Amino acid sequence: MILVTGGAGFIGSNFVLDWLRQHDEGIVNVDKLTYAGNLATLKSLSGDPRHIFVHADIGDAPAIERVLAEHRPRAVLHFAAESHVDRSIHGPAAFVQTNVVGTFTLLEAVRGYWNTLDADARLAFRFLHVSTDEVFGSLNADDPPFSETTAYAPNSPYSASKAGSDHLVRAYHHTYGLPVLTTNCSNNYGPHHFPEKLIPLMILNAIDGKSLPVYGDGKNVRDWLYVSDHCAAIRTVLSAGRVGETYNVGGWNEMANLDVVHLLCDLLDEMKPKASGSYRDQITFVTDRPGHDRRYAIDARKIERELGWRPAETFATGLRKTVQWYLDHPQWVRDVATGDYRKWVQTQYSSSN
Structure with a gap:
């Protein structure tokens, strides 16, 4: 049994689904079910005894301690996080509470549980922390x-x-000996992505005939990683990573935001053509967000050299699969497009150049 935090979110839910397609080992899935957590993503696992869902906050120490004591996982994979930069600018307190205080609370609970294990189980245990390339700046x-x-x-x-x-x-590794692993990933994209991030937002706005809001001049560069490739990297690090090490996980796909939007428009012109014109006609430039980092790029040679992982998808193949998934799952899209989401997008992108 492994324990996953944030397993109803975008990357976490993809990891849970991929894991159970490939393993008989079960998962305890702990998620607070904030706006971006969506149990409908996991509906295919309904009735599957390998998937145990627990509605809990990682900041709730007694709840986490109970889950650990009851299910006795051999590893904890920590996906749970507030993750949207724009939201952090408007409301930073939630990010500090979840990402810092919540992680601290989880680490304390895991440390207490780990100390109850016998010597062999302590040696085999892992705490894998899923992080981001944004910690490195611009x-x-x-x-x-x-x-x-x-x-x-x-x-x-x-x-x-x-x-x-x-x-x-x-610090918990160096001070207490907790056997940790950390991954720092680039921008993920793929199925089940809550439509506030660039790629799903553009796909859904395009289909709905809305404007495609691009920040600033659109030349901010990101490295793009297909989510199933990220999940494969995490499985690899969990099974073979060296305790205490960090591994950068990237897609080798640096791309300016405007170029990403152009590619999406071209794919939609092919896969769901409009009655007239191109989806590119819907592109609108909006006021840049404060402190917008200009470029991220990941050197993922360490994980390839030491663990043999490399992404299977190119940006072209991954983006096509992503567009096709959204076209094929209109009900999922309708279910997540709540009133709160609509109000958020309207507030965030109301100022155009």
């Missing part, structure tokens, strides 16, 4: 990509809170 156009030794320089409340959680995980 790169100039000619800077080398982020490596595992790049100094932290977070620029948003979100990335600062994730940096704080990374430091806590590292």
